[in-house]
Every structure is written in structure tokens, then in C-alpha cells.
Amino acid sequence: MSKQVAVIGAGSWGTALASVLAANHHQVTIWVRDPKLAHEINTTHTNHKYLPDVTLSPLIRAETDMQQVVTGKKIVLIVVPSQAMRDVTRMLAPYVEPDVILIHATKGFEIESLKRMSEVISEEVTPEMAERLVVLTGPSHAEEVVRKSPTTIVVSSASEESMMQAQDVLMNPYFRVYTNPDTVGAEIAGALKNIIALGAGMSDGLGFGDNAKAALITRGLAEIGRLGVKLGANPLTFAGLAGVGDLIVTCTSKHSRNWRTGYMLGQGKKLDEVLQQMGMVVEGVRTTQAAYALSTREDVELPITKMLYQVLFEGKDPRQGVEELMGRGRTFEMEDIVRAQNNFYTF
Known part of the structure; x- marks a missing residue:
């Protein structure tokens, strides 16, 4: 079943995951900071800075307005650098639906607090959203994923239902998703x-x-x-x-x-x-x-x-x-x- 999904961040990994979602026939809106990059994605269906020589699906659109990107989406995938995670989560938090599934795919710690990304996000959203938060990780290069090379990853959450929803929305014949509750x-x-x-x-x-x-x-x-x-x-x-x-x-x-x-x-x-x-x-x-x-x-x-x-x-x-x-x-x-x-x- 096709869903409307927001991807926050248009670096190489965010763009590759947007491509996976589009391959699964979901409508994907990517939030980007740079209007020039948004224009490039929407007109030429490319992201040359991060993934050169790759043509993106027309199901992927880019916007610079966070409210427009997030409002109404049931699944929001956050893929931003670790040191930007808190600020970006604060930006999107007012616009997410109460029953949203938040997935993050960022690997690192917040340097000031030494907290993991799920801890950072949990401090900026409601307790209900924090309980459903999903971590996406595993062996995966964006350059290979966007070319549909066979890849296996892991989603992790305290919520079994959230893990299964993330698994369903992401998994396809070349992108296999396992679950693990150990966030x-x-x-x-x-x-x-x-x-x-x-x-x-x-x-x-x-x-x-x-x-x-x-x-x-x-x-x-x-x-x-x-x-x-x-x-x-x-x-x-x-x-x-x-x-x-x-x-x-x-x-x-x-x-x-x-x-x-x-x-x-x-x-x-x-x-x-x-x-x-x-x-x-x-x-x-x-x-x-x-x-x-x-x-x-x-x-x-x-x-x-x-x-x-x-x-x-x-x-x-x-x-x-x-x-x-x-x-x-x-x-x-x-x-x-x-x-x-x-x-x-x-x-």
C-alpha cells in the first residue's frame, strides 16, 4: 500500500533511502536546506553533489519548508548529521502527527551530551513518539543502495509494531530489513x-x-x-x-x-x-x-x-x-x- 513519507535530509544516505521508498511506490518528500538542491532534485531528478551519475525517481520531490514536508505524513525518516539532530528534530516536532512513526538513520553521538541519537530525539518529541522511535542501521553504502545492489539492514525499536511498520515500508527484493529490539x-x-x-x-x-x-x-x-x-x-x-x-x-x-x-x-x-x-x-x-x-x-x-x-x-x-x-x-x-x-x- 502506497504511503506518503517524509525524508529529512538530502545527503547521500537520505537520498538513497528516499530511492528505496520510491522503488516501493511510496510518495517521498525530502526536506533540504538549499533551494538550489531542491530545484535540481525536482527538475533534473539528480543530486550530483552526493550521488553523481544517478537518476532519481519522479516519485521523489524536495522542499525547503519543514512544515510542508512533515505535515500529514505517517512516517518520517530523519537522516541528518549527528550534530544537527537536536536542532532539526526541534524544527519538525511541532508538525508531526501524534501517531507518526519516526525512523532515524544517523550514526553518532551528540558531542556535548554524549547521548545517542535516539536519546536526543526522545528529548525533543512527545513520550508517545519516543516509545515508537525506530533506529535504522547496518552494512549499507548509499552508492550501492541507490543502484539497487543487494543490501541487508536492521531496524531497532522498543516497539515491535513500529519495527514491523518500518520493515514493511522499506523492504523489497534488493533491500532486506531485519528487526532487533536492542536499540x-x-x-x-x-x-x-x-x-x-x-x-x-x-x-x-x-x-x-x-x-x-x-x-x-x-x-x-x-x-x-x-x-x-x-x-x-x-x-x-x-x-x-x-x-x-x-x-x-x-x-x-x-x-x-x-x-x-x-x-x-x-x-x-x-x-x-x-x-x-x-x-x-x-x-x-x-x-x-x-x-x-x-x-x-x-x-x-x-x-x-x-x-x-x-x-x-x-x-x-x-x-x-x-x-x-x-x-x-x-x-x-x-x-x-x-x-x-x-x-x-x-x-
Whole structure:
């Protein structure tokens, strides 16, 4: 059954998800800040800045008026940078229907509060809307989704009904949607994998090869699980699409902004230079800052995150950072797994 859906944000991921919805025969209205981009989407059905060489469905329209975009929609999908989430949610909150299903697809933390995106959104909408809030995450590059490459993702919510509605509106033959009620784990995994992707790219930029990258990804997953479990996540989430699945795709693909950013850092470029060259938000940079603060607050050891924080914000040489990681004291590999199992069995 065709629905009218609002997508808030016309970056690469927002545009790709709008394309999925249009492929499912839904009428999609995208909210954009830039009138020029709205005109481009509506007249040429393109979004060259974020998804070059892609033709968008005529079922997708763009508007700059938030009230016009949101009013009357039963499903609203928010896809904006993490540091803009609170302001954008405040903008849309007065216009959403009382029974709306809010879905967000942003991976990161609010840097000032260290809160997950669902926590930020929940503070700006009614308690009833917050209870139905859905998180969308998992291994997915916009560049592949918009070309209808087979993709699997996860939706997570405390509301089983909301998860099923999100699943129904999004799923199609090339875009498979699973459900998982562990929103904490889904959001922690989706945010922290960007940190590990920075590290994987940096390792590649330094020319360290596949052995080093495999070790970094594997130990990175241990870090993600360690912090996630401390914050209340189900450890099994990190073995699924939201965890190891998203980690693999982000750490191994040149589509990944975070991998590309790390790669250029490994080649000796400075962070400001890299971000200017990227021209788009690189969530892993701010997430590294937030996760480092969370590790201090929660007394959780995150050595890869700490090293990347020092490289990004304290001027540490990337090669020195990796060498210090390799030179750390002896430890037992299964320690994190045993701890996670023990935590799981006490749920």
C-alpha cells in the first residue's frame, strides 16, 4: 500500500533511502536546506553533489519548508548529521502527527551530551513518539543502495509494531530489513564502527597490509562490544548486521568516508586538509571525540579509540600510534568474550 513519507535530509544516505521508498511506490518528500538542491532534485531528478551519475525517481520531490514536508505524513525518516539532530528534530516536532512513526538513520553521538541519537530525539518529541522511535542501521553504502545492489539492514525499536511498520515500508527484493529490539547495541555499533574504519584506513594509508587491518577490525569489534555492554547493550547484537556486518563494510570499502579519511591521514595529510577535501561530514571524527569521553566517564578501556583521539586531536604521528598499540602489555584475547557472555547471562 502506497504511503506518503517524509525524508529529512538530502545527503547521500537520505537520498538513497528516499530511492528505496520510491522503488516501493511510496510518495517521498525530502526536506533540504538549499533551494538550489531542491530545484535540481525536482527538475533534473539528480543530486550530483552526493550521488553523481544517478537518476532519481519522479516519485521523489524536495522542499525547503519543514512544515510542508512533515505535515500529514505517517512516517518520517530523519537522516541528518549527528550534530544537527537536536536542532532539526526541534524544527519538525511541532508538525508531526501524534501517531507518526519516526525512523532515524544517523550514526553518532551528540558531542556535548554524549547521548545517542535516539536519546536526543526522545528529548525533543512527545513520550508517545519516543516509545515508537525506530533506529535504522547496518552494512549499507548509499552508492550501492541507490543502484539497487543487494543490501541487508536492521531496524531497532522498543516497539515491535513500529519495527514491523518500518520493515514493511522499506523492504523489497534488493533491500532486506531485519528487526532487533536492542536499540542501545544497534546505535553503539553503528557509531563506533566509524572509529574503527578511520583506523583501518589509516593502517592502509601507512601501508601496513591486510594482517594489521584484520587485527584492527577484530580488536575494534572487542572495543565496540566492551563499551556497548557497559551501556546496557545485548552482546549478541555485535555479532550481527549492526555490529560485525557494518564494521566489515565500513572498514574495507573505498565508498566509506571514514576509511578514506583515515587513509589520507595515514599518508601524512592533516585533519583539516582531509576534511576540506572530503567536503562532507565524516561522522567518525566527532564520534572518536565522544567515545573517548565516554570511555573516561564509564571507565572502559578503548585503546584503538584512544590512539585515534590522540592522532586526530593531539597531533600524534599515525605510525607512532599504531606502533604503540602493537607494543601494549600482554592480555588474554578471550577476556572480552567471556565478560560479554557473563553479562548476557545476567540480563
